[in-house]
Amino acid sequence: MYDENKIIPMIIVFVILVTFPLWYNLGKAAAKPDPKIDTPVIRQMKEKKCLEPKATMKTTHMKILDEWRHEVVRGDYKRLYTAADGRVFEKSLQNGCMKCHSNKTQFCDQCHNYMEVKPFCWDCHIAPKETK
Amino acid sequence: MGINRREFLRIAGIASLWGLGGQAAFEILKPGAIEAQARAPLSQGKKWSMVIDTRKFKTPEDFQRCIDACNKTHNVPKVANVRQEIKWIWTEKYENAFPDDQNQFLPESMAHKSFLVLCNHCTDPPCVRVCPTQATFKRPDGIVMMDYHRCIGCRFCMAGCPYGARSFNWRDPRKFLKEPTNPEYPTRSKGVVEKCNFCEERIAKGLYPACAEASNGAMTFGDLDNPNSEVRKLLKENYSIRRKPSLGTQPNVYFLV
Ligand code: SF4
Ligand code: SF4
Numbered sequence: 001m002y003d004e005n006k007i008i009p010m011i012i013v014f015v016i017l018v019t020f021p022l023w024y025n026l027g028k029a030a031a032k033p034d035p036k037i038d039t040p041v042i043r044q045m046k047e048k049k050c051l052e053p054k055a056t057m058k059t060t061h062m063k064i065l066d067e068w069r070h071e072v073v074r075g076d077y078k079r080l081y082t083a084a085d086g087r088v089f090e091k092s093l094q095n096g097c098m099k100c101h102s103n104k105t106q107f108c109d110q111c112h113n114y115m116e117v118k119p120f121c122w123d124c125h126i127a128p129k130e131t132k
Numbered sequence: 133m134g135i136n137r138r139e140f141l142r143i144a145g146i147a148s149l150w151g152l153g154g155q156a157a158f159e160i161l162k163p164g165a166i167e168a169q170a171r172a173p174l175s176q177g178k179k180w181s182m183v184i185d186t187r188k189f190k191t192p193e194d195f196q197r198c199i200d201a202c203n204k205t206h207n208v209p210k211v212a213n214v215r216q217e218i219k220w221i222w223t224e225k226y227e228n229a230f231p232d233d234q235n236q237f238l239p240e241s242m243a244h245k246s247f248l249v250l251c252n253h254c255t256d257p258p259c260v261r262v263c264p265t266q267a268t269f270k271r272p273d274g275i276v277m278m279d280y281h282r283c284i285g286c287r288f289c290m291a292g293c294p295y296g297a298r299s300f301n302w303r304d305p306r307k308f309l310k311e312p313t314n315p316e317y318p319t320r321s322k323g324v325v326e327k328c329n330f331c332e333e334r335i336a337k338g339l340y341p342a343c344a345e346a347s348n349g350a351m352t353f354g355d356l357d358n359p360n361s362e363v364r365k366l367l368k369e370n371y372s373i374r375r376k377p378s379l380g381t382q383p384n385v386y387f388l389v
Contacts, residue, residue: 073279074269079336095316124280124318126207 033114036106041099050100051083065093065121094125102128174338177355179255179274180330181384182341183366184248188350195223195248201346202250205331207319209301209308218299218308220328221250221343232378242389248351250343251276251297251328252375252383259289259298268325274356274384275330285323294379298327356384 042048050057051064068091072079081089090096101107104127112119189195202208202221211217223246227234230247253276260268260276267282268289290298304322313319317333320326330353331341344351354363363386366372372386 069281073281074277077271077332077336094318120321123321126313126315126318128315 030114033110035108035110036103037101038106039100039102041102051081051087051089062119065097068092093121094128098128103130104128105130174340175336177273177335178357179355179384180253180335181274181354181356181363181386182250182330182344183352183354183363183372183386183388185350185352185366185370185388186245186247187388188348189246189248192246194347194350195246197346198248198343198351199223201342202328204311205314205334205342206317206329207305207309207313208326209305209319210310211303211305211308216300216302218301218305218326219296220299220326221248223247224249229375230373232376233373247387248343249295249297249375250385251293251330252295252381252385253328253330255382255384257381258292258294262288262292264288271332275332277329277332278325278327280318280320280324280326283324285325287325289325294376294381295383298325300325
């Protein structure tokens with residue numbers, strides 16, 4: 001009634017196909033992201049300091065950018081950001097962040113690719129000419 | 133005087149960046165530090181407006197200079213297909229610019245003249261009223277602003293604007309940018325509407341709109357609510373017309389004829 005000669009091999013092929021991604025990547029953990037801050041502007045800084053401490057920037061930069069765009073475009077139109085320690089910056093991705101981080105591929109893309117997040121900022125905002 | 137001040141601001145800006153050598157390139161002086169050194173900053177107006185002295189536009193180059201200045205500043209793409217064209221500032225014939233005002237016998241000088249037109253930043257803008265997401269909104273200083281982040285591309289605003297001042301990006305505008313882009317200003321993306329923003333990004337820095345700057349004094353920008361402003365002076369001393377006044381949108385672009 002059943003053609004086990006065919007069914008068993010078919011099941012085996014099916015299982016292999018379905019689990020292929022699992023064992024194919026076994027032992028090959030994706031390289032940890034390694035964002036670089038080695039740019040001409042950052043190199044020149046006596047004290048390599050971003051707007052806020054590194055840990056804050058790591059977890060909150062997207063929120064800061066989102067707040068900035070809201071405030072600049074349709075909030076209070078104020079363009080200056082005062083950091084916790086009193087330093088003043090221009091609220092701008094293109095004219096702010098990217099002036100220091102002029103290495104988008106080595107800085108932004110490192111983590112974004114790793115995390116598979118594709119922010120559409122770059123559809124409009126012009127990425128800097130990469131400088132090493 | 134105006135030019136001197138702009139020069140001054142530019143130099144002051146550059147100098148202050150130099151002075152900050154060891155710090156971040158975009159870290160700037162305390163808010164207002166630059167502006168405090170000049171006269172009242174341009175960034176404080178209640179009702180921005182433009183006065184265009186059409187008598188001072190003589191040759192096609194006079195128009196083109198202003199148009200190019202805007203397009204370059206804002207990375208406005210040059211799409212050859214007229215149905216997909218992107219226009220922030222452009223020229224119209226008299227009968228299209230001022231269709232309400234058609235006398236049977238117009239002076240020759242008017243009938244064949246071109247007029248520079250742009251978004252009127254209307255006081256009562258229909259484009260704002262019809263936008264379902266408030267991507268188009270009116271700022272307290274009179275600028276009718278586009279928030280490209282929020283535009284869903286429904287194009288109601290284009291239907292609402294009686295001046296054709298808005299353009300839709302049918303295709304990725306970056307493909308149509310031949311000249312080097314201005315890295316200081318974004319491009320737009322496919323599927324959003326765009327238009328003249330009265331150079332709000334320049335006003336924020338105390339600079340005059342790019343078109344006005346390129347116009348050799350033929351375009352004047354200022355605060356209509358300030359009785360001492362240059363625009364008010366011009367309107368007091370000259371006869372001016374506006375586009376389609378019967379619609380009640382109260383345009384804030386005036387034409388001296
Ligand atoms: S000219 Fe058109 S786009 Fe500009 S504010 Fe008036 S209605 Fe809106
Ligand atoms: S005001 Fe600025 S954005 Fe508007 S047409 Fe002039 S240059 Fe272009």
